Amino acid sequence: MIYWNSVGDFLAMGGYGFYVWGSFGVTALVMTIEPILVARQRKNTIARLKRQLRADARAENRSPAA
Amino acid sequence: MKDRFNLYRFASPATFYPLAGKMIPWFAAAAVVFGAAGLWLGMLVAPTDFQQGEGYRIIFIHVPASWMSMFIYLVMAFWAAIGLAFNTRLSGMMTQALAPTGALMAFLSLWTGALWGKPMWGTWWVWDARLTSELILLFLYIGYLALTAAIDDVRRADKAGALLLLVGVVNIPIIYFSVQWWNTLHQGSSVNLAKSSMAVTMLWGMLLMALCFWMYSIAIALARVRTIMLERERHADWARAELAGKQA
Amino acid sequence: MFKIILAVVGRDLKLAMRRQADIVSALFFFIIVVSLFPLGVGPEPDLLRTLAPGVLWVAALLATMLSLPRLFADDYRDGTLEQLALAPHPLGLIVTGKVIAHWLCSGLPLALIAPVLGVQFDLSAEALIVLTGTILLGTPALSGIGAIGAALTLGLRGGGVLLSLLVLPLYIPVLIFGAGAVDATVSGLGGEGHLSLLAALTFASLGFAPWASAAALKIALE
Numbered sequence: 001m002i003y004w005n006s007v008g009d010f011l012a013m014g015g016y017g018f019y020v021w022g023s024f025g026v027t028a029l030v031m032t033i034e035p036i037l038v039a040r041q042r043k044n045t046i047a048r049l050k051r052q053l054r055a056d057a058r059a060e061n062r063s064p065a066a
Numbered sequence: 067m068k069d070r071f072n073l074y075r076f077a078s079p080a081t082f083y084p085l086a087g088k089m090i091p092w093f094a095a096a097a098v099v100f101g102a103a104g105l106w107l108g109m110l111v112a113p114t115d116f117q118q119g120e121g122y123r124i125i126f127i128h129v130p131a132s133w134m135s136m137f138i139y140l141v142m143a144f145w146a147a148i149g150l151a152f153n154t155r156l157s158g159m160m161t162q163a164l165a166p167t168g169a170l171m172a173f174l175s176l177w178t179g180a181l182w183g184k185p186m187w188g189t190w191w192v193w194d195a196r197l198t199s200e201l202i203l204l205f206l207y208i209g210y211l212a213l214t215a216a217i218d219d220v221r222r223a224d225k226a227g228a229l230l231l232l233v234g235v236v237n238i239p240i241i242y243f244s245v246q247w248w249n250t251l252h253q254g255s256s257v258n259l260a261k262s263s264m265a266v267t268m269l270w271g272m273l274l275m276a277l278c279f280w281m282y283s284i285a286i287a288l289a290r291v292r293t294i295m296l297e298r299e300r301h302a303d304w305a306r307a308e309l310a311g312k313q314a
Numbered sequence: 315m316f317k318i319i320l321a322v323v324g325r326d327l328k329l330a331m332r333r334q335a336d337i338v339s340a341l342f343f344f345i346i347v348v349s350l351f352p353l354g355v356g357p358e359p360d361l362l363r364t365l366a367p368g369v370l371w372v373a374a375l376l377a378t379m380l381s382l383p384r385l386f387a388d389d390y391r392d393g394t395l396e397q398l399a400l401a402p403h404p405l406g407l408i409v410t411g412k413v414i415a416h417w418l419c420s421g422l423p424l425a426l427i428a429p430v431l432g433v434q435f436d437l438s439a440e441a442l443i444v445l446t447g448t449i450l451l452g453t454p455a456l457s458g459i460g461a462i463g464a465a466l467t468l469g470l471r472g473g474g475v476l477l478s479l480l481v482l483p484l485y486i487p488v489l490i491f492g493a494g495a496v497d498a499t500v501s502g503l504g505g506e507g508h509l510s511l512l513a514a515l516t517f518a519s520l521g522f523a524p525w526a527s528a529a530a531l532k533i534a535l536e
Contacts, residue, residue: 002110010110014120019185023124023178027131030170034286042293049300050309205483212479216470225533226466230480233462233526237484240515244487247511248494 079295080304082156086288093288097281100274108271115268124182126271130279131174132196135203138168138283142210143235146228158224159298161231162214163291167283169207175200195246202241206234220298318403322411323418329388330419336381337419344377344424348431359436366435367445367496374424374449374492375485378456381420382481383474385412385464386531399535405528409465413457413524421453437500444499448512452492455516458523459484465530487515 004010013020108126115122142161149157179197180190191197210227217223299305330337351369352362389395398408428449429442437445463481467473491512495505 003113004110013123014114016119016121016123016185019121019181020123023127023181026177027127027174030174031282034167034170035289038286038289038293042289045293045297046309049296049305052300053306053309202483202486205479209480209483212476213466216467216472216476222533222536225536226530229462229526229530229533230466233484236522237487240487241483244490244511248490 079155079159079299080302083292083295083304083308086292090285090288090292093281093285097278097285100281101278104271104274104278107267107274112267112271113265118186121182121185122268124178125268126275127279128175128178128182129272130276131171131178132200133276134279134283135168135171135175135200138164138171139203139206139231139238140235142168143231146231149224149228150232155298158220158228159291159294160287161210161224161227162294163287164283165207165211165214166290167286169204169211171279171283172200172204172207176204195242198245199238199242202245203238206238210234315407318407319411319414322408323415326412326415327418330415336384337423340377340380340420341423341427343380344373345427345431347373347376349434352434362435363437363500364497366432366437366441367493367500369435370428370431370445370449370496371452371489371493374421374428374453375456375482375489377424378420378453378460379478379481381416382460382464382477383467385416385461386468387464387473390468390534395531396535399532405531406525409461409524409527409531410520413454413461413520413527416461417454417457421449421457424453425449437496441496441499444505444509445496448492448495448505448509451509451512451516452488455488455512455519456485458516458519459488461527462523462530465527465534468531468534488512491515 114120142164145157145160184190210230214223214227296305399405425446429446432442432445460481463477467477491508495508498505
């Protein structure tokens with residue numbers, strides 16, 4: 001059922017290994033990095049917004065006392 | 067279009083945000099499943115192509131990436147039209163969230179196209195109508211991203227971006243047609259993607275990979291739109307509650 | 315309707331005449347860019363003849379870009395644009411007038427100087443006529459499409475670079491048919507097909523672009 005005879009054959013891709021794995025490798029890289037970037041941006045944004053929220057709350061608490 | 071009458075409810079960030087959060091894992095999982103199946107079929111089971119040898123296997127990412135790059139632009143234009151017509155807040159956020167993924171897909175399409183072209187046509191790049199149009203599509207994505215990044219006021223950025231998208235979508239067919247005309251006139255290197263009778267396994271592999279890319283794009287766009295939403299709606303009650311809930 | 319357009323054209327031309335240096339420097343930019351190419355690629359007449367249409371057209375695109383940021387910027391800064399947007403006349407008509415004025419100050423001078431530069435590239439008389447014709451016919455489309463970009467980037471930091479990023483990809487069809495017509499004439503194929511497509515592009519963009527620019531201006535003024 002599997003077309004390849006050996007792992008070596010599979011990696012060589014009939015002499016097109018560089019082109020095939022160059023394509024798949026970069027695609028895999030992009031599809032790994034993009035989610036990481038999105039997740040990191042989300043974390044940073046949430047942290048920043050929370051800080052803002054807390055700062056706002058503190059300002060609100062203080063103003064009636066002042 | 068069947069949820070058309072629900073559009074306004076779904077377009078409200080307060081409902082969309084948790085819904086998107088619930089949907090992301092499903093789309094991500096679907097992307098992994100389709101990707102695994104597609105790679106297994108395409109890379110392990112499918113026989114070689116008698117004209118192109120094993121090099122043809124690049125098709126399993128090249129074609130899905132190209133499709134997605136074009137499709138995402140159309141979806142963005144669709145949201146842009148809705149945004150300009152009905153002034154919905156969601157549409158601007160959606161185009162913002164889709165654009166980086168669309169640009170990456172266009173880049174992947176060009177990259178894999180070059181790596182495919184080198185062994186098949188003997189050159190990394192030909193000025194073929196499809197390649198050239200894909201390049202211009204990448205420029206249009208970059209233009210959209212640059213324009214919206216340069217405008218500080220979010221509402222203006224959304225609307226200006228939407229207008230640019232609509233101008234772009236009107237222009238794409240004209241550009242494609244003119245490049246094709248130009249190419250045939252120049253007797254460009256006779257590029258015909260060997261219309262080899264695709265084996266059934268190849269076709270299935272490609273379709274599965276296309277579904278994988280599709281699911282991936284939806285998942286990543288939803289994840290991105292959630293962040294954008296939280297940022298833009300930070301003064302709304304639901305966003306405050308969401309942020310307070312995360313105060314672990 | 316034509317009165318409004320004419321009034322805007324007249325006003326913009328008068329303003330442009332006070333700043334002739336801008337027109338002249340765009341023109342010299344065009345001349346210099348075109349003259350640099352033979353120095354870069356070598357003086358063989360055959361090579362130059364094949365390069366000429368493309369070089370002249372690309373230089374024309376760039377020269378047109380130079381004056382685009384000014385198209386609405388001055389009126390925006392002194393508040394005239396806001397007045398015009400509030401005026402009872404449709405903003406699209408006013409933009410049409412501004413586009414025509416822009417073309418008279420940028421495209422028309424380029425077309426007049428182009429045959430002289432074509433001679434540098436050893437073009438035949440027939441090719442020179444076609445070259446002038448395409449630049450006359452194509453540059454209005456450049457002004458029209460450029461107006462959309464100018465309106466979208468109005469008042470933004472780094473607006474000039476951004477403007478070229480947005481507009482140059484949209485110029486591609488004009489470039490292809492404009493340079494293609496000259497190319498076809500040089501190679502003896504006849505450029506009629508290209509010329510009619512170029513004319514179609516120009517009319518389509520002159521009909522469509524002012525209204526898109528007007529929409530973009532309203533967004534910018536909000």
